[in-house]
Amino acid sequence: MTIAIEKLNAYYGELHAVAGVNMVIPERAVTALIGPSGCGKSTLLRCINRMHEIVPGASVVGSVRLDTADLYAPDADPVAVRARVGMVFQRPNPFPTMSIAENVLAGFRLRGERLSRSEAETKAEQALRSANLWDEVKDRLKSAGTSLSGGQQQRLCIARALASKPDVILMDEPCSALDPASTQAIEELLDTLRIEHTVVIVTHNLSQAARVADRVAFMATIGAGDGGHLIEYGTAQQMFHDPVQPATQDYIAGRFG
Amino acid sequence: MKTSTPLPTKTTATTIRINTRRRVADRGFTLAVIACGVLAVIPLLSVVWTTVSKGLGRIDVAFFTQSMRGITDAGGGALHAIMGTLLITCAATLVAVPIAIGSALWLVEYADNATTPAIKTLARTVRTVIDVMAGIPSIVAGLFVYAVIALTVGPGYRSGLAGAFALVIIMVPVVERSGEEVLARVPAELHEAALALGVPKWRVILKVVLPTALPGLVSTLLLGVSRIVGETAPLLLVAGFTDSMNYDLTSGRMVSLPVYVYSQWQNKGVDAAAYDARAWSAALVLLLGVVLLHTLARLIVRGRKQ
Ligand SMILES: Nc1ncnc2c1ncn2[C@@H]1O[C@H](COP(=O)(O)OP(=O)(O)OP(=O)(O)O)[C@@H](O)[C@H]1O
Numbered sequence: 001m002t003i004a005i006e007k008l009n010a011y012y013g014e015l016h017a018v019a020g021v022n023m024v025i026p027e028r029a030v031t032a033l034i035g036p037s038g039c040g041k042s043t044l045l046r047c048i049n050r051m052h053e054i055v056p057g058a059s060v061v062g063s064v065r066l067d068t069a070d071l072y073a074p075d076a077d078p079v080a081v082r083a084r085v086g087m088v089f090q091r092p093n094p095f096p097t098m099s100i101a102e103n104v105l106a107g108f109r110l111r112g113e114r115l116s117r118s119e120a121e122t123k124a125e126q127a128l129r130s131a132n133l134w135d136e137v138k139d140r141l142k143s144a145g146t147s148l149s150g151g152q153q154q155r156l157c158i159a160r161a162l163a164s165k166p167d168v169i170l171m172d173e174p175c176s177a178l179d180p181a182s183t184q185a186i187e188e189l190l191d192t193l194r195i196e197h198t199v200v201i202v203t204h205n206l207s208q209a210a211r212v213a214d215r216v217a218f219m220a221t222i223g224a225g226d227g228g229h230l231i232e233y234g235t236a237q238q239m240f241h242d243p244v245q246p247a248t249q250d251y252i253a254g255r256f257g
Numbered sequence: 258m259k260t261s262t263p264l265p266t267k268t269t270a271t272t273i274r275i276n277t278r279r280r281v282a283d284r285g286f287t288l289a290v291i292a293c294g295v296l297a298v299i300p301l302l303s304v305v306w307t308t309v310s311k312g313l314g315r316i317d318v319a320f321f322t323q324s325m326r327g328i329t330d331a332g333g334g335a336l337h338a339i340m341g342t343l344l345i346t347c348a349a350t351l352v353a354v355p356i357a358i359g360s361a362l363w364l365v366e367y368a369d370n371a372t373t374p375a376i377k378t379l380a381r382t383v384r385t386v387i388d389v390m391a392g393i394p395s396i397v398a399g400l401f402v403y404a405v406i407a408l409t410v411g412p413g414y415r416s417g418l419a420g421a422f423a424l425v426i427i428m429v430p431v432v433e434r435s436g437e438e439v440l441a442r443v444p445a446e447l448h449e450a451a452l453a454l455g456v457p458k459w460r461v462i463l464k465v466v467l468p469t470a471l472p473g474l475v476s477t478l479l480l481g482v483s484r485i486v487g488e489t490a491p492l493l494l495v496a497g498f499t500d501s502m503n504y505d506l507t508s509g510r511m512v513s514l515p516v517y518v519y520s521q522w523q524n525k526g527v528d529a530a531a532y533d534a535r536a537w538s539a540a541l542v543l544l545l546g547v548v549l550l551h552t553l554a555r556l557i558v559r560g561r562k563q
């Protein structure tokens with residue numbers, strides 16, 4: 001499912017956080033958003049599943065389309081949009097009142113969609129397998145989700161997002177709270193996720209972006225109070241070896257940000 | 258000699274001295290804190306001890322199966338007061354908790370995120386009203402209900418329900434404030450996680466916020482019940498006093514345990530010792546009831562968790 005972002009501007013009250021972004025994010029690929037802190041990467045990401053607007057006073061102007069569906073059409077329901085797009089956060093956030101299995105199926109349960117017992121078992125196993133977590137937790141599905149390690153919790157959150165079969169998966173610095181081994185586990189997972197999903201990942205780790213991303217978008221603020229712009233967008237190969245914009249060159253070379 | 262002492266040794270010596278001093282200070286402070294703790298517990302233990310030792314005397318079958326109807330000396334019981342406390346407390350809790358938790362939810366989950374000036378003003382007003390309510394002395398709450406009843410139903414009307422309403426006024430601010438704190442402690446990340454799964458906000462509140470906050474909300478409930486279960490003055494005013502059973506909250510005088518204690522103490526008959534004994538036993542029953550309630554609530558929360 002292709003994501004087409006057009007003339008997107010996002011605000012927190014008066015603050016302009018994302019300024020005039022146009023980009024097409026291809027399906028079945030991993031796209032990385034990189035850029036200095038505060039340039040609006042998370043904000044842009046959260047515009048793709050209409051999570052931006054839950055912040056009091058926040059607003060969005062412009063359009064985001066998933067294939068042909070305009071997410072910001074007047075009759076589009078943000079709740080329905082979010083159900084179709086999976087999101088993984090910086091810090092693992094399993095529901096503390098739920099077991100591992102319940103966490104995986106939390107989407108269905110919280111939305112009030114009933115599953116038969118066999119359906120639930122299959123879905124939970126599938127999602128946990130896709131998140132490379134099944135072997136580690138298959139004997140303790142009933143224990144609390146919060147009893148897992150940080151890296152396992154993050155994969156549990158990925159499984160929770162995958163269980164609802166989203167076409168798009170958004171990840172906001174999913175590895176920044178994790179140790180190297182868990183980070184590697186998630187990077188390997190990204191390799192399989194790209195086969196069926198459109199993956200957008202925000203990362204501060206350029207070597208991670210180089211390892212996992214097919215395409216890379218570099219964002220930065222140009223002037224003060226001007227919001228984050230999309231400076232350059234291309235294949236990972238081109239962005240890391242042959243960036244065109246001086247700002248991109250500086251950032252990649254570690255000269256700012 | 259002094260000048261020839263190697264520098265490292267000197268440093269070590271200094272370090273050791275400082276450590277010793279620090280350890281002494283640490284010990285001293287620890288002891289002081291423990292002493293404060295003990296000091297705080299002594300009055301409590303003394304109260305419990307006095308109540309238990311003096312109250313055990315009338316813990317017998319009659320005490321739990323009889324009222325005071327027609328009793329003028331020894332004998333009799335507190336069944337009517339126990340029932341009265343149960344009925345009035347339950348009624349007050351059933352009315353107060355939904356109001357209190359409802360407004361806490363509204364304030365924390367909706368009003369605090371609102372950008373509309375009207376809603377912000379309303380939220381500020383609600384908070385002010387609750388703060389004022391929290392400062393109302395319980396006798397004034399009783400007088401308020403008394404006045405309302407006198408103006409509507411008539412000055413002579415007494416009932417358990419009227420007493421319950423006075424207790425609602427006392428209970429709502431306690432439960433609301435503590436509930437607000439408990440609800441605000443539910444991590445924002447859990448909200449986000451649920452919203453991002455495509456869950457409507459009201460379901461997030463029902464299925465994520467409330468279950469996550471449940472242990473805290475149970476404590477809140479207990480705090481509220483503990484606050485009202487020992488109230489005497491407002492009940493004396495609007496629920497009145499009686500020696501007889503009354504299971505009907507809506508009409509007739511209804512006595513509660515604290516009021517029973519008070520009246521036994523205040524209006525002693527010829528056999529004063531019998532009245533004293535009943536007063537202490539009623540106090541003990543009240544104490545045990547509160548302890549039992551706390552234990553039950555803890556067990557329920559723990560049972561749900563695993
Ligand atoms: N909840 C919020 N309320 C107000 N302003 C916000 C909020 N979240 C972010 N901002 C502001 O919006 C701008 C963009 O923030 P955003 O979080 O999108 O940056 P980012 O690129 O993700 O940064 P980082 O790499 O540090 O995560 C920043 O100036 C930030 O201060």
Ligand SMILES: [Mg+2]
Pocket residue numbers: 041042043172202
């Ligand atoms: Mg961010």
